[in-house]
Amino acid sequence: METKNLMAITGAEAAAYAMKQIEPDVVAAYPITPQTPIVEYFAKYVADGEVRTEMIPVESEHSAMSAVVGAAAAGARAMTATSAQGLALMSEIVYIASSLRLPIVMGLVNRALSAPINIHCDHSDAMMVRDSGWIQLFCEDAQEVYDLTILAVRLAEHDDVRLPVMVNQDGFIISHGVEPVEVLPDDVVKKFVGELKPIYPLLDTDHPVTYGALDLYDYYFEHKRQQIEAMKHAYRVFPQIAEEFYKISGRKYDYVEPYRMEDAEYVMVALGSSNGTIKDVVDEMRSEGKKVGLLKIWMFRPFPKPEIQRYLTARKAVVVLDRAASFGAEAPLYEAVKSALYEVAVRPLMGSFVYGLGGRDLKPEHVRYAFERAMALDLVADREEYLGLRE
Amino acid sequence: MAELKKWHELPIAGLIVEPGTARKYRTGDWRVKRPVYDRSKCIDCMFCWFYCPDQAIIQEKGVMKGIDYFYCKGCGVCANVCPKSAIEMRPETEFVGKED
Amino acid sequence: MPTKYFEIRWHSRAGQGAKSAAQLVAETVLDEGKYAQAFPEYGAERSGAPMRAFNRISEGKIRVHYSVENPDVVVVIDDTLLSPTIVSGLKEDGVLIVNTKHSFDFVRKKTNFNGKVCIVNATDIALQEIKRGVPNTVMIGTLARVTGLVNLEVVEKKIREMFERKLPEEMIQANIRALRRGYEEVQCSG
Amino acid sequence: MPLTMKKLAEVFTDRETGLTQGHRMCPGCAAPMTVKIVLMVAKALGYEPVIGFATGCMEVSSTIFPFTSWSVPYIHNAFENVAATISGVETAYRALKKAGKIPSDKKYAFIAFGGDGGTYDIGLQALSGALERGHKMLYVLYDNEGYMNTGNQRSGSTPPGADTTTAPVGKAVAGKLQLKKNIVEIVAAHENVYAATVTPGEPMDFINKVEKALQFDGPAFIASLSPCVRFWRIDENKSVDITKLAVQTKYWPLYEVERGVYRVTRKPTSFKPVAEFVKAQGRFRLLLQRPDAEQIINELQNYVDRRWERLLAFEEATKDKPVR
Incomplete structure (x- = not known):
């Protein structure tokens, strides 16, 4: 260039x-x-x-x-x-x-x-x-x-x-x-x-x-x-x-951007600006020897199911961050990722975290918390949880 | 219309790319009364042609030529607007078996 | 992680130019080959309401997108905003920069902040030079001096670029004079 | 040389009007008459019509896939947005012409058609926006005074006392109580527009106004009283007659407003009572059975009288005084 x-x-x-x-x-x-x-x-x-x-x-x-x-x-x-x-x-x-x-x-x-x-x-x-x-x-x-x-x-x-x-x-x-x-x-x-x-x-x-x-x-x-x-x-x-x-x-785009995914055992999936914050947390946790990674979604529709399956199969745990709720059902990104993983050979443990509604900040400690829950294998596929919410 | 087309045989987006395909659609069989036209009374005023909502009046350069029964729905507007009563509405039953 | 970034929090009243100041700092930093973000906080406030803006500066690409909580520098453009909450999260070795005609003691008393304080009478400088009580350019000069983050010449260039279309030459000159006086006239506690 | 029926007949001996046969409107419907007259005038004047249509009777009946009764470019987008849609088409035309991508000798006429629902009610905002922005377009309202496409529901254009399914004439309530919205005045209030009323029963007036509207340098609006034979409950062959009666009873005054200047284009020497218009239609049958029928008709008579006087006064007051 x-x-x-x-x-x-x-x-x-x-x-x-x-x-x-x-x-x-x-x-x-x-x-x-x-x-x-x-x-x-x-x-x-x-x-x-x-x-x-x-x-x-x-x-x-x-x-x-x-x-x-x-x-x-x-x-x-x-x-x-x-x-x-x-x-x-x-x-x-x-x-x-x-x-x-x-x-x-x-x-x-x-x-x-x-x-x-x-x-x-x-x-x-x-x-x-x-x-x-x-x-x-x-x-x-x-x-x-x-x-x-x-x-x-x-x-x-x-x-x-x-x-x-x-x-x-x-x-x-x-x-x-x-x-x-x-x-x-x-x-x-x-x-x-x-x-x-x-x-x-x-x-x-x-x-x-x-x-x-x-x-x-x-x-x-x-x-x-x-x-x-x-x-x-x-x-x-x-x-x-x-x-x-x-x-x-010189800038490469794809359906998804895998970030430090090579040997990642605990993977986060997210849309939009939060991905930058997550990357910093991934770097920090990697420097602590933790096998974390990020799968950023660039293209949500059409939903890149093959990439989701390819990148997430056989990981130990996957946490999906949604900046939207689906009232009465699972959050939209989580639902899509979870559905895609129905067909993979080795399904990861999955967790759903809704965050950031109405502009609520997603802070590095929230990201770290979600990763730590994944590393503790403390996730329930059928339970939606919230980051940054007063509970 | 012939056989219904499959999805990959159709133009995209529900577009109809051939103009005026409705001309293939016969609306004449809606008719219960048939306008019958008497050339001898006609003064070619063009009222019937001008008003016919189904464009079923045939004319050439302002000369009345007849009625297109393929399209005529038999509303009777033509007969009603005719200043010379040159068009008469007759029950369609009188014409059963006869060609259009 | 915050150690990777140099973070500034601006406090002003809406209309006093904190947003533009943060943007100008970002542009200047970028011109110098470093990376920067500038982002204001948005509510529904109108002119006169207290508002905040932020800068994040780094040698490398900045990816994070959340508000600044532990700033290295707090810049207060209006001293009527001074209170203990204004320095919340400010690092112990951080700097509090205030536009005021009052003393260091005044600032400390209002904020209970015991770290480094720098003061400049920016409103008066702005009134004298620009003939308007908009002290943001003065504060950028002050920030440049205190932090060494931004180079004064580059800021001058940026001011020129920014105002070239909107302002006559004498106003650009006035702004640059105000900027320099902010740089020169700042006083910092020990 | 003004256009006449004869002249149009000559032109359209070997040309298409743009609306073909085979549409599925009710027998005797006035809407196709309105559309056909507009298209014929446009084409006879050398315009290439590009049509937008709001959802409604005419829209659904003319384009049942894979059949289309249009041999001119046609777009239907939604119910309430034909004015916005055609403003997009017109703007695209200007942009592409500027870019040299359109033959410069082509004379387009961008014409939007809407029923009373798509115009008076749900489409009013989009219409107002498009008028205010000054797009060079002609908006034609075919006013059948109700949501006839879906089976005779009340609209802002329904006259008082008419029986509709959502404002039925009942024992307690005499149907729709409010006056018909005056859409032409609303449109005319956009100032830099041409607005007119027409009806098929007055063909020369109709033809002249379409010609004027097309040649107007700015947005033009034509409201055509287009009876729905089914829900006005009149004989199929009476759609033209009833519009003549509407003019003769002051129910539908024929006039135009060009940049604020009013002109009443038909001034009958004597008028018939509006009761004749009411009594000729089955939609008022239940009203007529009510004890207060006379009072309601009298009120309507008063209204049409006052409106007529007001129109004449506007005409006098605005003579040669365009807003710009």
Whole structure:
């Protein structure tokens, strides 16, 4: 790599900067804490003529998603961003976007869902739409926000995929924290994302297409089966696109990031910014001779089941950290990991820890505590426990 | 429509990529009353053509040519808007066995 | 683990520029080839409410994402915020930097802190130089002097970059003068 | 040369309107008339229509997979968001044109269609947002005064006294008690818009207004009174007649508001009582059986009279005084 272009920016600015370099045709977005700075930065790029993007200052998130659906169906590259309540409001159209197979990229700045109202981070918003048919990527830091936003465009628009992608970053923790981010030159990003090749664009009046027909029991199921297949393709092509991104950036992405997993007997699994904190704890415990490791999940949908199985089989214990609860059922990440491990030859002992709801800090001592419980083999697969909660 | 297609034989997203496929769909069999047209009374005002909700009036350059019974649902709007009573609504039962 | 990072906690009232100061420190540190984080604490407070911002600085990549609990330095931009809780978690060998026109004794009495205290009359400096009571640039100068973490020339460059689009040249100059006076006029206890 | 029925017939001898046969709307429904007239005018004027449709009768009946009655580009997104959707399409057009990816000689017309539910009620916010942002689009409301797609539920557009399943005329309550929402005034209040009422029973007025709306440099809105023969409980062949009666009774005044300037486009020399409009429809049958029927109809008469006078006053007051 040539000289690095490092910027000290927030995750929100990293997302907006990536969007600037992608230079989509249309951005429609509505401000909501903590996503707001993304819209603000991007609006400034538009106002200053730094991008030729047409921005739609919609009156709600519902209309934001509706407008990007319209724009993407028309044949434009379209993007948006939101958080929590905004996602909840647009969720009806979130499903429509994926079902119409529109390659929209959306930044989701993870925030707790109301009530009570809370503006801070957890993953309840992302989990609300985990079955919406969107590809979901989770970022550990601002660098990953920048990288995965760019990568997401290629993934969404891949001929075999044609699905929208949600790039998750932890609200405030990443979105408002200033960190060094190495950015690529504009032309490198432009070349990487290339031109959108629209299929069946509405604006092609010579080939009129009907979008959004009424699909009854004779066909709906078949169309859903196609979506299921598209997710399989997303899983298949992701490594190829990640490899191409590696070539331009030197940064390697995968479904999961194994951290000190070689001989790890006790493994933690998590999403988002907590992974950095966990890595530090892993290093510290490793220096104490403890065989701990981390499996960070980059791609939550499609869920990388083979990797989960490959990395976690025959470990002594696995603890899964969830930043969201599933009321009346197991926490979402735990449920998915546990389900994946049903099929492995040697199942590890498993434990579920919910943490960080509404922005509650995950501290190194919490991580250490969970690891110690794993090392003591003091885990019950059927018991959900809580980190950082007053009990 | 012929046989129902399998999932991998369909365009994605429930899109209908061929325009106007509904033209293959016969709505004429909804009809219980049939408009019968009397050319001798017609003044080619085009009201029937303009209003027909099913676009079942056949015309050429403003000249009334007849009714397309493949689509006509028999609502009678054409007969009702006709200023010359050139269209009469007759029970479909009178036409059983006859071609459209 | 905290030994790996140099951590700063900023206390100010919303609107006094702690967030920007933390960001400027991060940018400067990064320019010098080190790693840094800057992150404010967000609630629903409006102008005037007490608020906090944080810096984490390191020779290597910083991966952790949680709030600073045992800072090496506490910077207080408004001395009406002084209380024992303001130094909670501050390491024994840490430094308390306060913008005040009062004495070391005043600071110690308010905080019960017995470690190293540095004071600077930043508000007056800001009023004199920038003509506005926004003391954050002064405090960065002071921080640079006390900790040696950030190089004054690099900070000047950063201030210039940051303000170039928004402020006229004389205001940039004023900010740089304020920064230098923060550096020069700080007094530290033994 | 203004468009006429004859002229349209000539144009569409060997061209398609964009809405094909084979849709499954009820026999005699006025909604396809409304849609067809709009499309014909657009195409006759050389526009390439791109259609958005809100969920509703016409949407479901025209696109039962794998059949589509559309031979123009068409998108249905959801119930409440057709205005936002078409604003996205229109914006995509501007972006792609700027990028040189669209043939510059193509003249597009971005047209959203919505029923009264998708317009007056659940879709009002998206409509307001799109109007306020100034997208170059035409929004066409086909107003059948209820949620007819799902079997005659009350909407903000339902007139007082009409029997619906969610505001039925009962022993205690005379059905819907509130006046029909005045959607044109709501739209006109966005100031920099063209808003008009039309109805199939007044074809030349309809054609002229569509032409004007399409040529208006900004968002345009057309409200078409489009009877639902089934739930207005009228004969299938009477859908056009009843709209003429609506105009003759002041129930549906024909006017337009162009950037704040009002113009009443049909001023009959004499009016029929609104009771004639009411009595011609089965949906008011239960109301008419109530002892207070006369009072309710009188109130409606008073309302339409006052509204008419107000319209004339607006016309006089705003003459040649556009808001911008």
